[in-house]
Amino acid sequence: MLTSLALKVALIAPITAIALVAGDIMVPRDAMVFQMLGTNEALADDDDDDDGGGSRGSGSFRAGAGWSGGKFPFRGLLPRRGSLRRSQPPAPAIQAPNEIVALGFSPAQLEQLTASGFQVLGRAAMATFDTEVIKLRIPSGLTLDAAREQARTLAPQAIVDFNHFFRPEQRAERPCAATDCLARSVIGWPSAQDWPGACAGGVRIGLVDTAINPEHDAFEHGNIEIIRLADEELPESGRQHGTAVAALLVGSATSRTPGLIPAGKLIAVDAFHRAGRQDDRSGAFDLVRAIDLLAGRQVQVINLSLSGPPNLLLERTVEKMGERGIITVAAAGNDGPKAEPAYPAAYEEVVAVTATDRRKRPYRRAGRGEHIDFAAPGVAVWTAASVSGARLKTGTSFAAPFVTAALALLKASKPELAPAQIREMLTGSVEDLGDPGKDPVFGWGLLNARAICETVP
Structure with missing residues (x-):
């Protein structure tokens, strides 16, 4: 007679074989096998607690209790007509596939480029540099690297790079364990009842972000001006990110999502467009134009809750902001502690902000490095939803404000x-x-609003 363990293996083996032949392996299969065998071994989990749990309908199996939740466990093991092997979505593109951008071409140099097959896709005056920023489509058959090198050789004085993409830095929400979801309490920021008070001030803040819902109750006092900069022919980006960040900064004190500076003035530039499902992006061409526009509107600080690869035009633009006395703040990024530094946060002139939770622990997906300057609440932050009301938001995007x-x-x-x-x-x-001192996890440390309010007269 078969032993109990051998009997279990004999029963499971045919099921496993069916799964392999079908080419549609059920996700929890291996975990189920281990539990049916009565072992204590478990498979690795992706520890996605900040995203509010696992995928919907996945279900689970417990020895002695059977299948709990989700679909019938063996359905995925059987062949299905037209069934395709599931694959991971492709990694998001980091730059436009056939475009370069440049600052500082002379008319003659631009004419030479167009004569050699380059096509001007867009151009705009950059008051900060007293020149134009130009977006070019490269000639067919030429690689991006070769096109960039050709442009740099022709115009050594110009700043030339790829049209890199930059994206908002947020993650899915997680539940709030406390009754008071206002993360500002962790750092002692005054409540809405304290306005006008120690920290009230008529400041002008610039914001480059996704689309914003101007009809949200958080902006009932008209303290936000929205400028649409992205190409009108491109699909508008989602309003979730931009609305949330804007409300964090200047949301009405009487709304459900009071801002940090309700009396402040926010000039928000929508420089993003939607390139695919939940893929909001801004090219370097639009991003530097947006920053230049804000500089001309006399803002004191610019918030960039976004990140991307290093880009020469962006680097030079934030350097210019510092020369003009404008402070640039950026999110540290959410690609994890071992990720390469995200930009523009990693530039010397930019204030890089990482995120912490309510217990002042580092957000586990936040970027780290010697470039990190400060930490602020960024896990389960209560702020405006895209249409009405409020939601919890997580990510370094929401620490930066x-x-x-x-x-x-x-x-x-x-x-x-x-x-x-x-x-x-x-x-x-x-x-x-x-x-002690500056470190790659928290930078100089966690923001302390109590001390700031004492400093401001």
């Missing part, structure tokens, strides 16, 4: 100080977490 608001208040109180001096003021008022 806290630091933007703090720097804006300091800059408004001492407009004569350079960005580096304002950053130094903020450094002296943070809560040092992690290793």
Whole structure:
């Protein structure tokens, strides 16, 4: 007679064989096999707690209890007409496949390029540089690297690079364990009842983000101006990210999502478009134009809750902002602690912000590195939803506005100080977490709004 263990294996083996022949292996199969064999071994999980749990309808199997939730467990093991092997979605593109962008071409140089097969797709004046930014389609049969090198050789004085894509930095929401979901309480930011109070101020903040819902109750006092910059022929980006970030900054004090500076003025540039399902992106061409536009509107701080690869035009643009006394703040990125530095946060002139949870622990998906400057709440942050009401948001995108608001208040109180001096003021008022001094996880430390409010007159 078969032993109990051997009997289990004999029963499972044919099921496994069917799955392999069908070419449609059921996801929980291996875990089910281990549990039916009575072992304690478990398969690795992706630890996706910040995304609010596993996929819908996946179900689970427990020895002695059978299948719980989801679809019938053996259905996925049988052949299905027209069934295709499931595959992972392709990685998002990091740049336009056949475009370069440039600052500083002379008319003669541009004429030479077009004569050799380059096509002008867009051009716009950049007041910051007193020149034009130009987007070019490269000639057919020429690689991006070769096209960039040809343009740089022709115009050594110009700044030339690919038209890199930049994306919002957010993750799915997770439940709020506390009754008060206002993350500002962790850092002592004044509540809505305190306005006007110690931290009220008529500041001007710039924002480059996705589309925003101007009809949301958070903007009932008209303290936000929205400028659509992306090509009107392209699909509008989603409103979830931009609305949430804008409300965090200047949401009405009487709304369900009071902003950090309800009395502030926000000039928001929508420089994004939707390229695919939930793929909101802004090319470097649009991003640098948006920053230049904000510089011309006398903003004191610019919030960039987005990230992408290094780009020469973007690097030079944020350098110019510092020269003009404008502070640029960016999200550190959500690709994990071992990821390469995200840009523009990793540029020297940019204030890089990472995220923490309510227990002041680092957000596990936040980028790390020597470029990190400050930490702020970024896990389960209560802010405006895209249509009405509010939702919880997670990601370094939602930590950046806290630091933007703090720097804006300091800059408004001492407009004569350079960005580096304002950053130094903020450094002296943070809560040092992690290793003493500046470290790659928290930067200088967690934002302490109590000290900031004491500094602002």
